[in-house]
Amino acid sequence: MNLFKDMLKDNESLFKDEIALDYDFLPKLLPYREKEQFYLANCIKPLMQKRNGKNLLIHGPPGIGKTAATRYVLRDLENETDEIYPIYINCWKKNTSFKIITEICSQIGYKFIQNKRADELMDEIKKIINKKSAVFVLDEIDKLDDMEFIYTILEEIYRKSIFLITNYKSWLNNLDERIKSRLTAELVEFKQYNAKETRGILRQRMKYAFSPGVWEDSAFEMIAKKTSDLKDIRSGLYLLKESATLAEEKASRKINKDHVKSAIEKLDEFSVKKSTGLKDDIKFILDIIKKNSHSKIGDLFQKYKKDGGSLSYKTFQRKIKKLEKGKFISVEKTEGGDEGNTSIIKYKGTTKKLTDF
Numbered sequence: 421m422n423l424f425k426d427m428l429k430d431n432e433s434l435f436k437d438e439i440a441l442d443y444d445f446l447p448k449l450l451p452y453r454e455k456e457q458f459y460l461a462n463c464i465k466p467l468m469q470k471r472n473g474k475n476l477l478i479h480g481p482p483g484i485g486k487t488a489a490t491r492y493v494l495r496d497l498e499n500e501t502d503e504i505y506p507i508y509i510n511c512w513k514k515n516t517s518f519k520i521i522t523e524i525c526s527q528i529g530y531k532f533i534q535n536k537r538a539d540e541l542m543d544e545i546k547k548i549i550n551k552k553s554a555v556f557v558l559d560e561i562d563k564l565d566d567m568e569f570i571y572t573i574l575e576e577i578y579r580k581s582i583f584l585i586t587n588y589k590s591w592l593n594n595l596d597e598r599i600k601s602r603l604t605a606e607l608v609e610f611k612q613y614n615a616k617e618t619r620g621i622l623r624q625r626m627k628y629a630f631s632p633g634v635w636e637d638s639a640f641e642m643i644a645k646k647t648s649d650l651k652d653i654r655s656g657l658y659l660l661k662e663s664a665t666l667a668e669e670k671a672s673r674k675i676n677k678d679h680v681k682s683a684i685e686k687l688d689e690f691s692v693k694k695s696t697g698l699k700d701d702i703k704f705i706l707d708i709i710k711k712n713s714h715s716k717i718g719d720l721f722q723k724y725k726k727d728g729g730s731l732s733y734k735t736f737q738r739k740i741k742k743l744e745k746g747k748f749i750s751v752e753k754t755e756g757g758d759e760g761n762t763s764i765i766k767y768k769g770t771t772k773k774l775t776d777f
């Protein structure tokens with residue numbers, strides 16, 4: 421027997437194309453989202469006839485294809501016509517008007533940005549885009565710090581569709597009236613995939629990313645099941661990649677259930693870290709308190725859940741403590757009464773910024 425015979429050699433890999441597991445890899449086909457893509461395309465269609473397009477607020481929980489479906493539509497549009505600028509901005513990465521404006525310059529091919537102020541650049545953008553029309557996709561819109569940019573394009577770009585994407589439907593409630601009334605966005609809800617769809621999507625990615633036959637069926641099924649429980653395709657992609665990496669480290673020619681088990685453990689650690697560090701959770705919670713000042717903490721938590729929040733009650737309570745410490749809110753404990761002890765949360769009008777703490 422040769423101990424090394426069945427081991428993966430140094431120059432061999434289980435991966436065929438690892439890039440296919442990147443979160444922003446856009447597959448050739450995007451199954452199960454045909455209806456949504458068609459709807460988006462229809463909102464853009466008037467632009468092709470030189471009329472104004474529709475505006476949308478696309479919402480739904482994370483990891484269910486909102487970004488992918490929208491980018492897919494933009495890619496098709498780009499292949500179809502030169503008369504419409506497809507502009508995609510991730511507002512988490514570009515969170516100020518100035519960053520967005522320079523990004524748009526780059527996307528429409530305007531190069532003379534040096535030493536120009538934002539308003540000067542915006543003038544150039546207007547000149548260029550108003551000769552044609554544009555679709556503006558502002559993804560993760562809840563991360564945008566200043567809304568002035570939306571107002572500017574609403575007012576100054578003649579023919580456009582604006583698609584805003586967020587995990588939180590309630591984000592629209594916080595939008596300035598001045599913008600809201602001009603935007604008149606229709607709501608498009610993306611629903612979670614069911615188990616069969618989740619499995620189908622992961623299978624497709626597996627075929628792109630791996631050499632045939634390297635996955636044991638049971639190992640893949642385990643990932644499909646876990647992803648379906650977590651309801652987030654991104655965690656499935658993470659598990660595919662991590663399991664294979666672990667298998668490679670052990671020089672295994674097959675990816676089996678043990679590799680997947682270890683990957684799942686790592687994922688659990690990773691999600692815990694992720695959910696404790698997020699600043700936008702706290703902003704989201706504060707927005708809810710602002711609208712429902714003088715509410716009981718339990719009622720606020722229900723609202724938070726209903727609007728798409730995913731933290732546990734314990735973590736939610738910790739965030740409330742943090743907001744109290746930062747003097748954004750006040751917490752008043754009541755004792756006795758019909759419902760026993762509870763806390764009443766009040767919003768304190770403050771000019772302090774959340775980034776200050």
Ligand SMILES: Nc1ncnc2c1ncn2[C@@H]1O[C@H](COP(=O)(O)OP(=O)(O)O)[C@@H](O)[C@H]1O
Pocket residue numbers: 442443444445446447449450451452453481482483484485486487488489621653654657
């Ligand atoms: N229907 C689908 N077919 C293929 N891949 C998908 C599909 N839906 C989501 N994905 C993949 O899942 C990951 C998460 O999707 P994404 O669009 O980023 O989620 P969201 O924007 O809703 O948070 C991406 O890598 C994306 O390519």
Ligand SMILES: [Mg+2]
Pocket residue numbers: 486487488559
């Ligand atoms: Mg997204």
